[in-house]
Amino acid sequence: MNIGFIGFGNMAKTIANGLINEEVTQKERVFFSTRTKESRQKTEKEWGITGVESNQAVIDSADVIILAMKPHQFDEVLQPLTIPKEKLVISVAAGVTSTKLEEHLSKNQYFRVMPNLNAQVQASMTAIVENKEVDSRQKEVVETLFSAIGEVVFIPEEQLSVFIALAGSSPAIVFLMIDTLARSAVKYGMSKDTATKIAAQAVLGSGKTVHESATSPWDLIDQVSSPGGITVEAILNLMQSGFSGSLIQAVDKMVEKDNKLSNN
Known part of the structure; x- marks a missing residue:
């Protein structure tokens, strides 16, 4: 399974580290994009994974795309992109609601996910917002990916504020x-x-x-x-x-x- 990250800050690095450590995927199957060439080259050298020159190249290279940019960059980043409906897209951008995701994505191709700080020691309590439009295979994929950094729970979006307080x-x-x-x-x-x-x-x-x-x-x-x-x-x-x-x-x-x- 090829995993692509749009944005490769601290949380994206934590998730990638868990996926590689738990052998959910291999280094050569992880792709990422960053805002600058210097940052991309530095990360490639440190991590041994593949940086690509554009966000669209991440989408073209990956089976699963993890959106890990800052929330205020969301519209700017996604607007010019073409994301095929068969791609599974996972957003870990805090505060980006399902309503916002559906401005750019099909209802049956995305998950909203919220890990917590303890993901950095692979002991996260991660919330996966329920999406009734996705199929069982997609649900299994997202659960497998985030189980690599800790425990997961599926909750309705209206309980996310409570989850934030608890975890x-x-x-x-x-x-x-x-x-x-x-x-x-x-x-x-x-x-x-x-x-x-x-x-x-x-x-x-x-x-x-x-x-x-x-x-x-x-x-x-x-x-x-x-x-x-x-x-x-x-x-x-x-x-x-x-x-x-x-x-x-x-x-x-x-x-x-x-x-x-x-x-x-």
């Missing part, structure tokens, strides 16, 4: 929690590097436990909490200080903000 922006909240836990340990004499490593691994392992367990997160809390123990003390303190309510408010604010931006 797109929430890594920043988790990073804040890790840093705060580490700084709390520094207060007791532990080095920041050691404390950060411990806190990060605890969060990583906890996520894996939830992911692989049939037990609910609240029941897992009970498993860690001995009667009269220190974990119960911590959980009750967080509940009394409004920890859960603050998280809910943060999600509400993120959803509200994304809805405003999407409607502008």
Whole structure:
């Protein structure tokens, strides 16, 4: 399968790296275009993949085209292009809605996809917006491609704002929690590097436990909490200080903000 990228910034590079590492495709079957010749030549040298001189050449060379340019460049880039209906097109351009995609593409040839920051370590939680016009083969292709950088979920477009809060922006909240836990340990004499490593691994392992367990997160809390123990003390303190309510408010604010931006 030949994969073509129009735009080859950080997210496109992350996706390409995952596809190659997971052997979904080979380096010689990855094509890309960039705005400048210098950038193209530098990427070719560093990555060992094929840069082409135009966006149309990407389309002509690839079976699947991944649109990874900046959202404000979308119309300018796509307007002059001829994209055959048999080509599968995947947009990872943030904020570019299905309505906008359909100004340039057939309904039965595209997917809107949103990976998150953790794609850079092949641990993304990626949303694939449902498109009832595509066939099962196309759906299987997009799922295979983005499973190379982590987990995928198919959701209706109207739930994308909630997804952004849960997966797109929430890594920043988790990073804040890790840093705060580490700084709390520094207060007791532990080095920041050691404390950060411990806190990060605890969060990583906890996520894996939830992911692989049939037990609910609240029941897992009970498993860690001995009667009269220190974990119960911590959980009750967080509940009394409004920890859960603050998280809910943060999600509400993120959803509200994304809805405003999407409607502008």
